[in-house]
Amino acid sequence: MLTLYDCATAPSPRRARILLAEKGVLHHSVQVDLRSGEQMGEAYRRINPQCTVPALVTEEGPVLTDNAAIAAYLEATHPEPPLLGRSALDKAEIASWQWRVEFEGLLPVADALRNSSPAMLNRALPGPLDFAQIPDLALRGLMRVQHFFAVLNEHLAEREFIAAGQFSIADITAVVVVDFARAVKVKPGDEHPHLRRWREAMQARGTMA
């Protein structure tokens, strides 16, 4: 059985957790305590030298140490339901939105939080190296998050899902980003009716734990 190294309060492992739930894949879970810095300790470093969660131990043995690897692996080993798309154009549209949600949404929220939170001094980037906070990058991140909420809201005006007319990994990543943005006090508001409708529909799937 697969084992997921997880952390219930962090956005990145949540992406893997939802993906496993949507694929209906039974797995073991091990909580890693990010608050106490367990991911930087020797024991976890032996599992994932990147010092990040999620990490997924495959049945074949190798450990997958990021969401990109986990998504590619699960789509190949558990193809139904397809969450990366079936046709060439669907795959393209889903990959494009997955990338946009990461680059225009996830990174800006992380920039905003990690470059401003007193708890993250010198932790402006995840991973084994320390980086000092850059206050201007926190401000830029906040502006980009707000812009991205407007982009997503407009995009969802006449769509049920983010990409290709179907539930996909891009919806999973977008749910995680929209919820993660609360950490920098950005939430869907009255000006984002389509984004709110979509977020409620995602909640009703019962997999967004």
Place this chain on the structure above:
Amino acid sequence: MLTLYDCATAPSPRRARILLAEKGVLHHSVQVDLRSGEQMGEAYRRINPQCTVPALVTEEGPVLTDNAAIAAYLEATHPEPPLLGRSALDKAEIASWQWRVEFEGLLPVADALRNSSPAMLNRALPGPLDFAQIPDLALRGLMRVQHFFAVLNEHLAEREFIAAGQFSIADITAVVVVDFARAVKVKPGDEHPHLRRWREAMQARGTMA
């Protein structure tokens, strides 16, 4: 036939160009003049509202406006040779390195260049919005690029390719990143013998135009 909106001097469209060459896909090319800002003009905005190159016009009609979409589409429509991997574990390892090369290599080079070049004032990010330069982000980018060269060099010490023991899209992205880093005066040096050997082997493929 496919049409690629390209720019011979820019790193992002080069990724698509090499991918098409490695897949052996005949296509039309249209050069977009980034120096004069043609990508921001009305004509190009109608093709790609993201105002970026590459853009690939598919035979079915839709335009793919980023490398993530282009790679997913070409792998589905031209599966041989597979550049995203064949087995589940190969797909995972290639996706992981593709993501690392983008996040730990490509973004840091872009951060270093776009936040310092006098020619890119207010163009600290690609796309339709203007963002002011952040000098500290340029410095951080430079540190991360140098660190990434060391990581890649060590990774390649006993490997012929970046991932999964085969030529893949991760090699393409890494070639583009290593060459793009010259724009911020970082080059493989005597301390990077494995990186240099790999880069020379990539050149010998004849597709790295």
